[in-house]
Every structure is written in structure tokens, then in C-alpha cells.
Amino acid sequence: MSATTVLAVILSAIFLLLGSAKLAAVPAMREAAAHVGMTTAHYRVLGALEVAAAIGLLAGMRITALSAAASAGLILLMAGALVVHVRFGHPTARCIPAIVVGALAATHLLLLAVA
Secondary structure: OOHHHHHHHHHHHHHHHHHHHHHHOOHHHHHHHHHOOOOHHHHHHHHHHHHHHHHHHHHOOOOHHHHHHHHHHHHHHHHHHHHHHHHOOOOHHHHHHHHHHHHHHHHHHHHHHHO
16 A cells, blocks of 8 residues: 555545534534634534545545645645634644644645655
8 A cells, every 4th residue: 555545544534534523513613613713604614625625535546636636725724724723822732733634634745746
């Protein structure tokens, strides 16, 4: 199994779970949205983008351009998450997941580019 496939599966699993929780507006996600001044509807949009990216990564195992677009989208989403964390003065520990997942998406995109 290639590194790009492994990263695509890991990222897909993460974002299918998180995106689905946002779409379903589970209590923890509603609280997180309210904490940063977002409505549940806005958080659901983020969840839909995360689920779409996860599906794009999986489908992208056959269509490289789709996988690249999904990775690029996740990089942008994680950059936005970082901006929100910094803007609200969250401790560094709260930023680490966005940094790590963004780095995984960037690595995936880089591996696709050199393949």
C-alpha cells in the first residue's frame, strides 16, 4: 500500500467522523460552534465540506486530480481552523490537531505531486 493511499484513508476516516458529527450537530459540535461565535448552520457547512473532502480523498485513489483537490481543500480548512483558534486566544494545545492534520494533508498533496 502506498503512502498516499495510507494518508488518504487516515484523513478520510478523521474527516468522515468529524464532518458527520458537525452535520448531525451533536452537542459537542454545537458547543464548539457557539464558543467561536458560529451558528450551527455554519458549522454544518464546515461538516459538509469535511465529508466532501473525505469522499474526494477516497474517490481520488482512482482520480488523482480529485484527491489533490480534496487535500488542498483540507489544507485551507485547517488554515481557517488555525486562524479561529488564534483569534480566540486558544492555547497552543488546541491548535495542534489542526496543525497535524493540515500537515498530513499537505504531505498527501506533496506526495501526489511527485508521483
